[in-house]
Amino acid sequence: MPDVPVSPAAPGASASSTKTFTIEDLKQYGTREKFYMLLHDKVYDVTKFLDDHPGGDEVMLEEVARDATEAFEDVGHSDEARELLAPMYVGDFVGEKKQKKSVTTKSGAVADKAASAGGR
Numbered sequence: 001m002p003d004v005p006v007s008p009a010a011p012g013a014s015a016s017s018t019k020t021f022t023i024e025d026l027k028q029y030g031t032r033e034k035f036y037m038l039l040h041d042k043v044y045d046v047t048k049f050l051d052d053h054p055g056g057d058e059v060m061l062e063e064v065a066r067d068a069t070e071a072f073e074d075v076g077h078s079d080e081a082r083e084l085l086a087p088m089y090v091g092d093f094v095g096e097k098k099q100k101k102s103v104t105t106k107s108g109a110v111a112d113k114a115a116s117a118g119g120r
């Protein structure tokens with residue numbers, strides 16, 4: 001018998017080769033030594049680009065462990081800038097993003113206090 005590990009996945013499937021990152025992962029790649037950036041639900045290893053960024057490294061480092069899409073788009077980056085992204089792509093983002101505060105529902109005020117009527 002050939003000692004070759006065969007994947008039970010669909011033949012020719014390559015979807016599993018895409019790496020995924022959560023916000024927790026991004027926190028670990030939030031230093032100058034290793035810096036990942038989240039843009040448009042994709043994760044980029046911009047470590048080497050930090051020094052080359054025409055806008056400076058600081059603005060990029062500020063986007064640590066959060067969605068940098070808005071900051072990136074606000075600047076109105078050129079197509080040239082966008083083309084730089086492809087080679088830095090390392091995977092897709094999954095899970096919760098740190099963004100604006102979510103709206104709290106005001107439905108049904110829970111009467112916690114009132115529950116203990118006639119306590120003492």
Ligand code: HEM
Nearest residue numbers: 046054055059060063068071072075077078080081084085
């Ligand atoms: C990997 C992500 C990024 C890439 C590849 C990138 C690339 C570039 C490039 C090529 C330019 C020159 C102008 C242009 O071609 O548009 C530029 C300028 C600039 N970028 Fe980025 N950028 C990135 C992320 C960011 C982020 C997150 C910010 C945050 C605010 C930012 C802020 C700026 C600013 C302020 C300039 C203007 C610099 C100037 O003209 O003095 N960039 N960027």
